[in-house]
Amino acid sequence: MVISIEDLSDHPYLVPGIGLLRWQECGHPPEPTDPQWWTDATGREAGRHGLPKTWVAIDDATGGAVGAVGLGEFDIAERRDRSPWILGLIVAPERRGEGIGRALLSEVERHTDTTLWAATGQAVGYFRRCGWEVAEILSHTTVLMKDTILRRYERAQLFFAAKDYSVAIGLLEGVVADAPTEVAPRELLARAYYHSARLRQAERELRWIVERHPTEAYAHLMLGRTLQRLGRREEAESWLRIAAALGATT
Numbered sequence: 006m007v008i009s010i011e012d013l014s015d016h017p018y019l020v021p022g023i024g025l026l027r028w029q030e031c032g033h034p035p036e037p038t039d040p041q042w043w044t045d046a047t048g049r050e051a052g053r054h055g056l057p058k059t060w061v062a063i064d065d066a067t068g069g070a071v072g073a074v075g076l077g078e079f080d081i082a083e084r085r086d087r088s089p090w091i092l093g094l095i096v097a098p099e100r101r102g103e104g105i106g107r108a109l110l111s112e113v114e115r116h117t118d119t120t121l122w123a124a125t126g127q128a129v130g131y132f133r134r135c136g137w138e139v140a141e142i143l144s145h146t147t148v149l150m151k152d153t154i155l156r157r158y159e160r161a162q163l164f165f166a167a168k169d170y171s172v173a174i175g176l177l178e179g180v181v182a183d184a185p186t187e188v189a190p191r192e193l194l195a196r197a198y199y200h201s202a203r204l205r206q207a208e209r210e211l212r213w214i215v216e217r218h219p220t221e222a223y224a225h226l227m228l229g230r231t232l233q234r235l236g237r238r239e240e241a242e243s244w245l246r247i248a249a250a251l252g253a254t255t
Contacts, residue, residue: 008071008105010112013051013059019070020048023061026073026095047093050075056089060112062096062105072096074109076117081124084148091123107135111183114154123149136179154184161193170197181210188218192227199231207231215244222251 013019024044032038050057062072075092079085091113096105114121123132124146129139137149152160161176177194184190191210198207211228214221226248232241248254 007065008103008108009063009065010060010108011063012053013047013061013073014053016061016063016070017048017051019061019063020044020051022070023047023059023073023095026070026097027093030095031093047073047075050077050092057092059093060109062109064100070097071100072105072109074106074113076113076121080122081143081146081148083143084122084124087120087122089117089119089121091121094123094128106131110135114151114183118153118155120153120156121151123151125149136183154180158190158193161190161197165193165197168200170201173197174201174203188214188221188224192221192224195224195227195231199227199234204231204235208235220251222248222253225251226253 013023021044024047025040027047028040028043032040032043037043047059050059052058057075057077059073059075061070063069064071072095074094076089077092078088078090080090080092091110094106094109096109122140123137124143125132126146129147129149132149133139135151137151140148140150142148157176158180161173161180164170164173164176174194174197177190177197180190181187181194191214195207195210195214198204198210208228208231211224211231214224215228218224225244229241229243229245229248232238232244
């Protein structure tokens with residue numbers, strides 16, 4: 006099924022459904038137990054300009070909301086020095102496991118240029134699988150953080166330059182997952198795999214690049230070198246000839 010991620014302010018009729026999803030998931034003590042409270046809160050977070058605002062996952066087949074995530078200036082009182090915060094991430098129970106939550110988080114990242122924060126008691130493992138890092142553990146919640154895609158890519162470049170390829174790979178795998186169409190981080194990931202002797206993984210990433218971007222000369226060159234190291238010299242020669250024709254020889 007096809008899912009679209011949209012600004013909730015463009016679809017205000019979906020606010021009650023999202024409020025209901027949030028109430029069903031979180032509406033038990035010490036949180037408010039009145040369903041209307043959750044609907045009202047969702048409406049307040051559906052801003053168009055500035056914070057707070059909310060993105061909604063819409064099932065294109067039915068037009069219904071199957072998930073949502075908010076972004077607000079603050080979440081927990083003890084950490085008002087940090088901002089912005091993920092608010093009310095929710096996916097309909099019957100639609101979990103489809104990557105909707107990850108898509109919602111990625112959409113938030115795409116619209117921000119600063120470190121993001123989240124506080125959760127039950128979903129620490131989920132956030133970590135989405136590339137978030139535990140920042141601190143408080144008595145009642147765990148605080149997690151995630152740098153922007155650009156900052157993580159810049160950190161990966163530094164580790165790559167220092168030849169700390171394992172750390173670079175960890176960062177770049179998350180960047181590629183969050184920005185799968187970007188060539189530069191995928192190419193750097195392939196190079197890190199190459200220098201770590203993870204040649205089949207390097208080949209996979211390089212083939213992805215040359216299939217979609219056939220004029221990327223350096224990717225052709227790296228693919229040829231990778232195939233040489235894998236002992237597939239005849240196959241490598243064809244890629245090296247293409248690289249040379251495109252101007253990449255070193």
